[in-house]
Amino acid sequence: MSETMRTTDRTGSDAALLAGTVIAVRAAGSVLRERFGDVVAHQSRDELMRALAANDDAALGILRPSLTDLRPQARWVEEELEGGALPPGEWWVVDPAEGNINHLHALPEWAVTATLVRDNQPVLTAVHLPLTGETYTALAGGGAHLHDRPLRVSAPAGLGLSIVATSQARPDEDERVVRRVGSSITAMLVDALVVRTAVPATLHLVNVAAGRIDAFWQFAGARADLLPGALLVTEAGGRVSDAEGRPWTPASESFLATAPTIHAEAVATLSR
Known part of the structure; x- marks a missing residue:
C-alpha cells in the first residue's frame, strides 16, 4: 500500500473516530447541563474540591466508556491539570468539565472537551458547549468546523x-x-x-x-x-x-x- 493510500485510510478512520467523539462529548454535556443552575455554595477548599470532582465524575461516567469503546488501544490521561510531553502512542486527553469552577458559580463559560493525541500531536478534537448547543471540531488535515461550517481565523491589520x-x-x-x-x-x-x-x-x-x-x-x-x-x-x-x-x-x-x-x-x- 502506498503512503498516500495509508494516509487516506488513516484520515478516514480518524474522521469516523471524530464523529463518535462528538456523540460522547454531547452526551456528557447533557449530564452537566442537568446539573447546572444555582451557585454551589462551599465554605472550604475541601468542599470546593468535592463539588468539582462530582461534576468531573458525572461527565467521565459517559466519556470514559464511550471513548474507550471508540479507541480501546488509546491510553487515558488521568489528571486534567497535568502538563508536559506524553509517552509515545495514542492518548485520550479529556477535560470533562472545562471551566468547572464557572459551572459551580452558575456562569455560562464551560464546556466538555476530548482530544485524541498520537505521538504528542493532536489528531482530532471535539469541544461541546452544552448551554448553547455549539460543537467545535477539528481533524488534523481536515479543517476546523462549528457544526458543518468551516472556521477561519481573523486577519487584523495589526x-x-x-x-x-x-x-x-x-x-x-x-x-x-x-x-x-x-x-x-x-x-x-x-x-x-x-x-x-x-x-x-x-x-x-x-x-x-x-x-x-x-x-x-x-x-x-x-x-x-x-x-x-x-x-x-x-x-x-x-x-x-x-x-x-x-x-x-x-x-x-x-x-x-x-x-x-x-x-x-x-x-x-x-x-x-
Missing part, C-alpha cells in the same frame, strides 16, 4: 486593532508564573486594542479559531486546556507557537495562538 485574551493556567500557580502573567497583561494593555482575561482557555481558543478574537496566550498550562484549541486554531489557518515564537509542544512552558498577521507583533510584546 496588534493595535486586535482583541486578545489570556487565562489562568491553574489555581496555586507558581509565583514566578503569576508575575509573568501580570507583566504580559500590562504589555498587551499597552499594545493591543482590548485584553480579555478569564477561564477557561479553550473558550478563548474557539473564538480565535472562529475569527472572533485575534490572539490568545498563556504561561504554563495543562495539556487538556491547550491541545483542543491548538488543533482548532491550526486547522482554521492560525499560528500556534510558544510565547517566544518557537514551535509549541505539550512540553512548552508558554503558549500563543494568533491570526498570522499579528503573530510577530504578539511575540514581540510578550518577549518584553
